[in-house]
Amino acid sequence: MSNINYDIWGAPETWGQWSDSPTSNTIWGNIRIGANNYSNADFTDYPSFKLGGTNQTLRAKCNAGEISVNTPLDNSIAYTAIANPDLPQCNVGLFGKGHTTKTNPFAIRDNSAPIPFSFAYLNDLNYTYYNMSRYQQLLGFDGFPDNATVIGQQKLQRWSPYAYMNPVNTTVQYEYNQCGALMPVLSFGIKSVIFEIIIAYVDYNNIVGHDNLKSYLNHTESWLQNHKCVGAYLRPYYRVNVNGTYSTNIPSGVTVKDRANGINPIFFTPYKLNGIDILNYSGNWARNCGCLPIYGNCISDGSYQYTEIISTYQPNPDNDTCSEWAYIYGYDKGNLHVNVSDDSAIVYIELDLSVAENVEYIMRGAAAYGLFFCQAIGALGNSGRDSGVTERWLDNEMYCGVIADDGMTYGDYTQGAGNADNQVYGWKESTQTPFDPKNIPDTDNTKYDDETKYRQLGYFPTACNAYVCSGGAIEKLSDVIATSIRNRPDPDVTVSEYTLDSGLTNNPIDTIISIKMYPSTQVPAYGSDIPIMFGAWSNAAVTGKELAKNYGTADFTFSRSRQNGFVAAFGNSFLDYAPYTRAELIIPYCGTVQLSAADFLNHDINVRMVIDYMTGACTAFIQRDGIAVLTCSGSIGVDIPITGIQTATFDSQRLNAVLARENALNNSNTSAVGGLVSALGAVGSLMTGNVLGAVASVGGLMSSVNNMNQTGNAYQKADYDLKHLQVPVKAVQSASPLISYVYENVCRLIIYRPVLSSDYDPAVYADTVGFACLRNGKVKQYSGLTVGNINTDGIAAPEPVKAMIQKLFAAGVYL
Amino acid sequence: MGFTIKIGSTSDNPLKLSKSVVWADQSVSISPLSAVDLIAPLYVIDYNSGYLSANYIQDNNTNIYYFIENISIDTAQRMNIKCRIDPLYSYQASIKECNITVTRNGGIGKPTLIPDSKLPIIPNIENTQGVIATSDYFDITDELVPPADQKTPRYVVITMKAGNIT
Numbered sequence: 001m002s003n004i005n006y007d008i009w010g011a012p013e014t015w016g017q018w019s020d021s022p023t024s025n026t027i028w029g030n031i032r033i034g035a036n037n038y039s040n041a042d043f044t045d046y047p048s049f050k051l052g053g054t055n056q057t058l059r060a061k062c063n064a065g066e067i068s069v070n071t072p073l074d075n076s077i078a079y080t081a082i083a084n085p086d087l088p089q090c091n092v093g094l095f096g097k098g099h100t101t102k103t104n105p106f107a108i109r110d111n112s113a114p115i116p117f118s119f120a121y122l123n124d125l126n127y128t129y130y131n132m133s134r135y136q137q138l139l140g141f142d143g144f145p146d147n148a149t150v151i152g153q154q155k156l157q158r159w160s161p162y163a164y165m166n167p168v169n170t171t172v173q174y175e176y177n178q179c180g181a182l183m184p185v186l187s188f189g190i191k192s193v194i195f196e197i198i199i200a201y202v203d204y205n206n207i208v209g210h211d212n213l214k215s216y217l218n219h220t221e222s223w224l225q226n227h228k229c230v231g232a233y234l235r236p237y238y239r240v241n242v243n244g245t246y247s248t249n250i251p252s253g254v255t256v257k258d259r260a261n262g263i264n265p266i267f268f269t270p271y272k273l274n275g276i277d278i279l280n281y282s283g284n285w286a287r288n289c290g291c292l293p294i295y296g297n298c299i300s301d302g303s304y305q306y307t308e309i310i311s312t313y314q315p316n317p318d319n320d321t322c323s324e325w326a327y328i329y330g331y332d333k334g335n336l337h338v339n340v341s342d343d344s345a346i347v348y349i350e351l352d353l354s355v356a357e358n359v360e361y362i363m364r365g366a367a368a369y370g371l372f373f374c375q376a377i378g379a380l381g382n383s384g385r386d387s388g389v390t391e392r393w394l395d396n397e398m399y400c401g402v403i404a405d406d407g408m409t410y411g412d413y414t415q416g417a418g419n420a421d422n423q424v425y426g427w428k429e430s431t432q433t434p435f436d437p438k439n440i441p442d443t444d445n446t447k448y449d450d451e452t453k454y455r456q457l458g459y460f461p462t463a464c465n466a467y468v469c470s471g472g473a474i475e476k477l478s479d480v481i482a483t484s485i486r487n488r489p490d491p492d493v494t495v496s497e498y499t500l501d502s503g504l505t506n507n508p509i510d511t512i513i514s515i516k517m518y519p520s521t522q523v524p525a526y527g528s529d530i531p532i533m534f535g536a537w538s539n540a541a542v543t544g545k546e547l548a549k550n551y552g553t554a555d556f557t558f559s560r561s562r563q564n565g566f567v568a569a570f571g572n573s574f575l576d577y578a579p580y581t582r583a584e585l586i587i588p589y590c591g592t593v594q595l596s597a598a599d600f601l602n603h604d605i606n607v608r609m610v611i612d613y614m615t616g617a618c619t620a621f622i623q624r625d626g627i628a629v630l631t632c633s634g635s636i637g638v639d640i641p642i643t644g645i646q647t648a649t650f651d652s653q654r655l656n657a658v659l660a661r662e663n664a665l666n667n668s669n670t671s672a673v674g675g676l677v678s679a680l681g682a683v684g685s686l687m688t689g690n691v692l693g694a695v696a697s698v699g700g701l702m703s704s705v706n707n708m709n710q711t712g713n714a715y716q717k718a719d720y721d722l723k724h725l726q727v728p729v730k731a732v733q734s735a736s737p738l739i740s741y742v743y744e745n746v747c748r749l750i751i752y753r754p755v756l757s758s759d760y761d762p763a764v765y766a767d768t769v770g771f772a773c774l775r776n777g778k779v780k781q782y783s784g785l786t787v788g789n790i791n792t793d794g795i796a797a798p799e800p801v802k803a804m805i806q807k808l809f810a811a812g813v814y815l
Numbered sequence: 816m817g818f819t820i821k822i823g824s825t826s827d828n829p830l831k832l833s834k835s836v837v838w839a840d841q842s843v844s845i846s847p848l849s850a851v852d853l854i855a856p857l858y859v860i861d862y863n864s865g866y867l868s869a870n871y872i873q874d875n876n877t878n879i880y881y882f883i884e885n886i887s888i889d890t891a892q893r894m895n896i897k898c899r900i901d902p903l904y905s906y907q908a909s910i911k912e913c914n915i916t917v918t919r920n921g922g923i924g925k926p927t928l929i930p931d932s933k934l935p936i937i938p939n940i941e942n943t944q945g946v947i948a949t950s951d952y953f954d955i956t957d958e959l960v961p962p963a964d965q966k967t968p969r970y971v972v973i974t975m976k977a978g979n980i981t
Contacts, residue, residue, distance in 0.1 A: 464974060464976050474970050511974045513975065571926060572928070574926060574928050574929060605948075640970065744947075748945050748946065749945070751943070752943055755937045755940045756936060757937055760935050762925065765934075771926050772929045773920050773923055773927045775916070776914070786917055788919070791913055794913060795913065796909065798853060805906065813830050814831040814832065
């Protein structure tokens with residue numbers, strides 16, 4: 001027998017890798033799902049699947065933290081095919097035995113009672129089995145019915161045949177109300193637990209269309225993705241039979257051995273739903289939920305086509321091809337056989353269906369599907385089965401499983417007229433209108449919407465330039481501003497040389513309005529690098545792209561599908577909600593937002609951060625399932641201080657200094673001329689004997705010399721001033737804090753959960769205290785320690801006895 | 816027609832609705848010497864050492880079950896069996912059909928949405944779990960001043976637009 005490796009959700013990486021050895025791959029680290037038609041088969045004969053192989057997708061998800069392995073079984077929703085880190089050798093199995101044959105694959109419908117069951121066992125090499133589900137405990141069963149005859153080597157310590165996987169599915173099954181019309185109008189006897197009811201009864205023409213089913217299954221995938229305990233459904237092959245023709249969707253010639261060589265049937269592509277045949281859909285669904293609620297074998301019965309819900313297929317050990325049908329359960333010779341294989345023998349029980357308890361046993365198992373089912377053969381007859389009537393739901397022979405408020409089924413059911421009070425009944429009407437029983441329909445679709453619509457902002461015109469540039473451009477900015485002075489004509493007092501254009505270019509530093517840094521490469525930019533325009537002046541050394549939009553967005557997603565923190569850690573109990581469980585959402589650059597547990601449990605949380613690139617402000621819109629419910633504002637743009645020369649001022653100062661120097665020079669020249677005139681006057685006076693005139697001229701000469709000295713000093717001063725101009729500088733904005741940049745650039749949800757005492761034992765607690773609840777019903781619906789107020793109406797006992805009964809129930813009675 | 820009772824023993828919790836009882840093979844005839852109380856009867860029977868360990872009785876006439884509270888043996892070698900009614904087992908069939916509002920239940924198997932003050936929650940201690948969101952757009956740089964080959968932050972420069980003077 002060959003073995004096949006596949007990735008398993010949530011499995012430790014250390015689990016087994018591919019090996020061709022049929023013995024080394026079994027048991028340890030395996031998830032095995034399969035069935036066997038061979039009476040003495042042991043596990044090593046089962047199709048077994050291991051981690052590794054060529055498809056690492058699921059493992060990668062696990063390693064990436066998208067799938068948690070840190071989930072105790074008790075907190076799991078789907079127990080099937082889930083690795084328990086506390087039981088590293090834990091295998092999960094779905095096993096079954098079948099009694100149908102290829103020639104009569106519908107024997108199961110007539111006289112078989114397939115019940116899916118699953119259990120885990122410890123690979124302690126003693127093959128001690130443990131019930132992996134607590135649902136059987138919820139149902140009050142701790143094993144076989146008392147009168148069940150256990151045959152064979154009994155190594156099961158605890159087990160339950162209840163459909164654990166079903167609580168996973170029921171909500172989904174009904175979400176789009178596809179199943180309402182698929183209800184088992186098939187006529188089954190009590191021997192038959194309705195099986196085909198879910199997807200099985202597929203009349204492509206009349207009951208449910210391919211599209212509906214596809215949509216339904218698509219949704220299923222989405223739903224299942226949001227549950228962390230989704231396991232892997234693994235199956236090596238399956239075979240379809242459409243219109244009586246057997247075929248296989250596995251590429252021709254692909255054998256197990258080929259699979260080992262990396263040839264993968266498309267069936268194993270995770271979540272590849274669109275475009276795949278309906279049969280594959282059902283298979284995908286089964287695989288996604290890690291169990292076998294429906295099973296993609298379509299078989300034909302005359303004009304009807306069915307998709308078997310629970311059946312398994314296995315390769316023929318002889319030739320690695322599909323050749324055998326195998327069903328989880330069979331019904332044989334008047335007794336229900338529940339078969340379990342272990343390593344060396346078949347263990348099974350026989351249920352005598354004439355015993356009411358056994359009937360109840362099966363009924364509750366059927367009810368665990370949360371679907372309609374019927375008990376008596378002939379109540380509806382073949383006509384009911386064939387016509388798919390829906391008017392008979394309230395017939396006394398019809399039962400319907402009760403889906404509790406938590407979406408789980410616990411084996412309770414309603415009957416006949418009581419079905420009208422079952423919420424499932426309300427879902428029977430339509431096969432077309434999606435109806436999610438978990439959501440209250442909008443009362444007015446014109447006023448309500450399920451998604452916040454964000455307006456798309458573009459770049460709106462402004463009377464300024466906005467560029468996106470790198471740090472390199474910023475570093476060059478001061479340099480190029482300084483160089484702008486060099487491009488200016490020397491001031492030569494000819495004012496007319498200054499044009500209006502030059503007036504717009506002479507002070508680049510003044511044209512800078514703001515410079516902000518953003519910790520992202522995703523600032524929306526447009527076009528290619530162009531010189532940044534400072535007014536009408538630019539320098540080719542400083543370039544940037546034009547800002548494409550004034551705003552940007554950043555979306556942070558907390559998807560239920562990948563976050564192990566989103567599940568109700570305490571079984572969707574009060575402990576999962578405020579004030580016991582609470583959460584804080586830390587949004588970078590914005591701060592912390594308080595969330596109630598109800599905000600995020602079972603919801604998708606998205607944070608859309610909108611950034612205003614013009615101001616640096618940002619606002620985070622916290623969305624729950626697409627609707628913005630909270631906002632939080634902050635600042636993401638950091639102001640970058642820029643300093644530079646006040647070119648215009650400097651230019652003006654330089655001009656004034658030059659003018660002053662020129663004036664000083666002119667004055668100096670004028671004084672020199674005056675001195676010369678005075679000297680000439682003195683000489684002339686002496687020549688003419690005018691002593692007094694000469695004296696006066698000499699005085700003028702002396703004065704002129706003094707003037708020359710003074711004007712020379714003035715010139716020197718003006719020249720000094722020109723050479724020592726104080727360069728005026730300017731700083732554009734000051735630095736703003738960037739401390740918030742230290743925090744990680746993602747949103748983080750911090751979940752605070754209560755801690756229970758380490759001594760807390762749910763089983764003991766249930767047995768001695770009981771869990772607080774508020775439920776109404778009849779006493780017979782409950783099991784275990786029950787405390788409550790009982791109405792003793794109907795008890796033919798004396799009043800004191802009735803009072804005793806009331807008092808006993810007020811204190812607690814074990815049912 | 817005389818009264819008969821069955822004598823047996825059970826190890827079940829008295830508060831269990833249904834009980835497993837091991838009955839003696841033979842019913843015992845009794846002849847009431849006085850009025851028999853329905854709720855707390857006193858049965859007088861001939862001495863039988865096998866009944867000394869019994870703790871449960873069924874009145875075959877009324878199909879009512881009783882706990883044996885005490886057995887005393889008188890000088891006439893008769894056993895005086897003092898009983899108290901087991902209303903649960905006696906009327907279990909009717910009780911099962913009664914309406915009830917359940918405020919605590921062990922069969923639920925887990926805490927419900929109803930707050931349970933008895934659950935042993937450790938005060939002032941919490942488990943903390945940080946969940947990081949995925950970011951599908953905001954390509955945020957890791958370093959503000961990174962090496963040249965890494966992503967760098969972006970700057971938005973807003974400047975004066977010269978306009979068209981002419």
